[in-house]
Amino acid sequence: MSHSPETPTLVVDDLRTSFTTARGELKAVDGVSFSIHSGRTLGVVGESGSGKSATARSIMNLLPPGSSQSTGRVLLDGRDVRNLPRAESRHIWGVEASMVFQNPMTSLNPVMQVGRQISEGLRYHRRLPREAAMRRARELLEQVGIAEPDQRLREYPHQLSGGMRQRVMIAIALACEPKLLIADEPTTALDVTVQKQILDLLDRLRRQHRMAMILITHDLSVVAGRTDDVIVMYAGRVVERAPTLQLFTAMRHPYTKALFESIPKVAHPSHTRLQIIQGRPPDLAYLPPGCAFAPRCTHAQPQCLGESPSLSGSDASEHRYACFYPAGTAEGESALAGNRAAGQTAAGLALVNGPATAGGGAV
């Protein structure tokens, strides 16, 4: 996805992860591939159940053993890190690749002082003596913008605000200078003003440390200004992948487009009717044959119900989408026009023009 010839920091190749549940095999990640170079940010966008967090956890080796299976290759700096002996892999997770989670309160240890939590990794992985590790922890707190670091080092998580806790999480993640940082919904639990502070901080640290970063979010507006490339996931698959600017200029997959249109925009006057995506995401244990989005898609044709589209696009651009009838192309527009004329799609979804009736959102 980038033009530089050097080895990508992270290569994910045909990642497949499934969970064994009482209801059967649940395909959470279904053939995901991408790569990121150092200093760049990849945005991963999707709703709950799209497989974005499962992808991150698969990469980070954080899947529950026993109830999950994962196949595919994960290369960190060109090295296959999935099948390393335990002694070697110990100093990779949390060291070369680290992660920031959504809820900082549950990720921090409530009965351990902040300073010890930050220096823990330094002492274990880097074998720093206690004082040196503490000095480094103090530096890290300063780097992530926490005032009075000496006092904070001795405090417990409950004494900090939500924004400060997330800054501490980031300090812990950065302690061993990782090459890759995965931020999984890092600002979802935070206020909009704090969200901006944290996203700006992550951006600055990524540039300073030349890290590769994966920013996972359900919010398209979070990836809009802050990523180089974006992948959009739906039901465990990548449905669209493009350089960020290109994606926002021309959304090809009907899901991406519909997701974008369903977001209330501050630029629109109040009471602007929202475009909705009818129905709800599919049950991962009973995925429909063909394209998983077809039952909710306004472009759906008979082909979409039987065949699963693969990620493709023109060779000239890096824009890829998994759709037979993409938006903004002749095939896609004629499929949509045909469905509009017929009043419904091949999957039987009724297309209503104009404002929907009360309850027209058909859950």
Place this chain on the structure above:
Amino acid sequence: MAGVGTAHLRPADEVLLQVTDLHVEYSAGRGRRVRAVSGVSFDMTEGETLGLVGESGCGKSTTARAVLQLPRPTSGRVVFDGVDLTTLRGEELRRVRAGLQMIFQDPIASLNPRREVRDIVREGLDIWPDHRYRAPENGRDESGGGDPGPSSPATDRVRAVLGSVGMDLDEVGNRRPHEFSGGQCQRICIARALALDPRVLICDEPVSALDVSIQAQILNLLEDLKELYGLTMLFIAHDLAVVKSISDRVCVMYLGRICEIGPTDAIFDDPAHPYSDALLSSIPQLDPGGGTEDEVLPGDPPSPFDVPSGCRFRTRCPRATELCAETVPELRAVSPGRFVACHFPLTASPPDAARHEGGATSTPSAATSSHP
């Protein structure tokens, strides 16, 4: 900001709900008091949607609950349809409360997992069997179709409200909340809230726990139901775009006080309070080229145990002077229908001229004198 005053209130006979000088304090042990809401006043005319925005801890949920007397405010008046709720007790209060209903952020946690949907929606009707509904054009809706089962006024009502949220009583009546997704549970919560034909619906972050595609469905549904049932809505959300999309007027709160209140589009286009401005500049832009890295609002809000003197926003405000530390700014008109609690608002026209203009066009500010 974070000001006090009642200059923005409209005449009492024109509004359905009027909240005056509301204070809510909690005891936090060791003699400390949390001042969650300090002197908030607002009003809502029938059919209006008022959006409450602000960061967590600014008192927006506390304000909404104090309207319902859950818990009772420490002081202040809440006048609903001519009755001051703070003076009511026991059954009187419970009966009036049927006219004000609430939906919450977590729809799954708001439903009793052991009860069937038909009983959940019907409970209010069983408690108030003699409840009087408003005019028949409100609340009348076609039922969900299918074979109408045993019919009674209560069953018909349950069928009608479930139908209006897009659900069919015969299909969902015997099921329990765990069988539904978050979006569907929120629809059930809305149906339950509507069963007693309330005049005011208070929505506390009703879409924050939902996925983007479901959020749009629920927001459209709320707009439709407001029309259908003639609802007046108090809508709380931290997502500014969501608030903008649904509200007629917006009230921006900070640390228990109102910063700014006025028509939605006017505030979003041209915020007058430095805090509203900071809040709006923090919204991530859906334009990949845009976005600045200016620090719009440094730091965290001060502790509600130890609030700053004067304007509560002054510790983070770029325009703060000594005046802001000494004097609590009062809400005053900056343009017709728009009120700001700031000594140095971000508007071009001087406040005195604006107040004059407001009076001349007989907007709400003209009513200032008729109020205590």
